[in-house]
Amino acid sequence: MLKTRECRILILNKKNKFMKLLKLVYRNLVGNGLKTWLNVFVLSLSFVLIIFMQALLQGWDRQAMRDTVKWEIADGQYWSSKYDPFDPFMLDSAATPFPQQLNNDFETGQIEPVLILSGTIYPSGRSMSVMMKGIRPEQKLLELPTHLLKNDDDSTDIPAIIGTGMSHQSGLKENDVVTLRWRDVNGTFEAQDIRIVGVFKTFVPAVDIGQIWLPLETLQHMTLNPDKATILIKSKEVAQASIEGWNFKDVNELTKTLKETLRSKMIGQSIFYIIFLLLALLAIFDTQTLAIFNRQREIGTLVALGMTKKEVMSLFTLEGTLNAVLAVILGAIYGVPLFIYYAVNGIPMPSSSGDFGLAIADKIYPAFPPKLIIGTIVFIILITALVSYLPARKIAKMKSTDAIRGKIQ
């Protein structure tokens, strides 16, 4: 009982001491006037900038992931065990018979086979290597406008769709006819004209750059690969199964490269705002170091008036840290409306941004998850506290009698 009471008194004393320090710190900060507000403003800029840049990258990350899943991956893929996307020489021999056990799912459209083979087109008299991808026109798993591949007219040209990136690369437009050459399964070269029946806009380069989408059956027929596929795209309606000759790749595995690329881009971007944060912290450190030198008489006086050196150290550390707290408040005043505006309206990306080789939309909508905001705030406050504490340690070594007279050099 007594111990509980003592504990309570101890906690109350600690709370009183902290409140007392806080009051003194507040007075010092307000008393410092413009100097305080300059530090706070610079620090608030780094808060806003860090959160904004992170949010932009997170928004981009989310958008790229979402688009990649919608346009390329769906709920995962079965890859033929012979398929290696990094080995173009093996591509043509990776076509594997469609597994019988997935027939039902194929019929209900829950599994979509894609046949991937290499070919060459000759737009404007020049040759260009392409990846021919055969897919069923009626598929619903990917966003690709494959319905355009349904050959409703009497044209003898093979219908094909390409992305805007490919259109830009090859100079092909809708209704253009171009010669496509390929080798069939026996190695015999064949060629036929294909007609571009649609140009789709996507932010996923993997389904666009260097790709020509053709009707699956046509491609199978052209290359003498009946009932064969290279990959099988899975809907989330069907469970993952173990199939001989096929390896399942889930979304995480298939987006691993994308995530790594985004992470490396994030690190590159981070350098910019780390420099900015360092500048802000340097301002705090500089102010603190100067303050401890310039205010030594004040430090001595505080000790003479009854504060311990430890309390004075806490006072100076808290004073520096409170800069960060004020920066959060100031940053929120101008940052929150800015964040809301961009989260709603997005940030237009330059048209050449696709050249990064990454999925970049016309507009990126920054994402501001609470974890990002709280994490950044806590991180900067802690760093500021550390930067404020380092010069404050000097107080412990000061001789109060010299400090009172401002005699310390």
Added chain:
Amino acid sequence: MDMKNDSIVKVNGLVKKFPIGSAGYFTALKGIDLTISEGEFTGLVGPSGSGKTTFLNIVGTLDKPTHGQVRVLNKNVENLIPAQAAQLRKEEMGFIFQSFNLLPVYTVFENVEFPLLLLNIHSDERKKRVMESLEWLGLTSKVNSRPAQLSGGECQRVAIARAMVKRPKLVLADEPTANLDAENSHNILKTMVKLNKELNTCFVFATHDEKVIGYLRRIIHLEDGSIAQDTRVQNPDSQQEK
């Protein structure tokens, strides 16, 4: 220890040495024996380097003796840990410095209020006591001024108000008039004499200013770290002027 009930400071064989480079020590105080009682208006007088400030610093628990016993307000200074020393200064002592040492970003009110804040005194009580102190010192019109807006004399009056606001038993004043002109010095000293009489606060000065010496009721001459003379004055100028 044999000690009178009314003694505020009792010093036996106080020695203070300061290291000088690697060569040796400079002895600032050479075995001081002294008792200062409640309500005294005492001054340590002597030339620069005689040990006045060093003595004040040790009595004020800002420094530690090398040898000897120093008992201040029934506490042995040499045994106090920093937190206890700070507590003693906070509760029982007031300091007045040559350069006023006011907190520059605080107003007059806040400067005087500061010691009470450290004592966790309630805001209403704080306000009452601060205004009372400012009234004693005639500073009620300067409540919201900052030190930079005040004259030297006013600054020192604020410093006195800050030292007196918690009604300490002991006030240590190190050259309080060194930065003031004659008129301000007399005004300040008269105020301190008045406070000493009304509140029975013990004042100990370190000074070589003749104006201050004229008001002292006890003059302790220090020379080269030792007491050369300890004189009680029956009718100091301050008494006569009263």
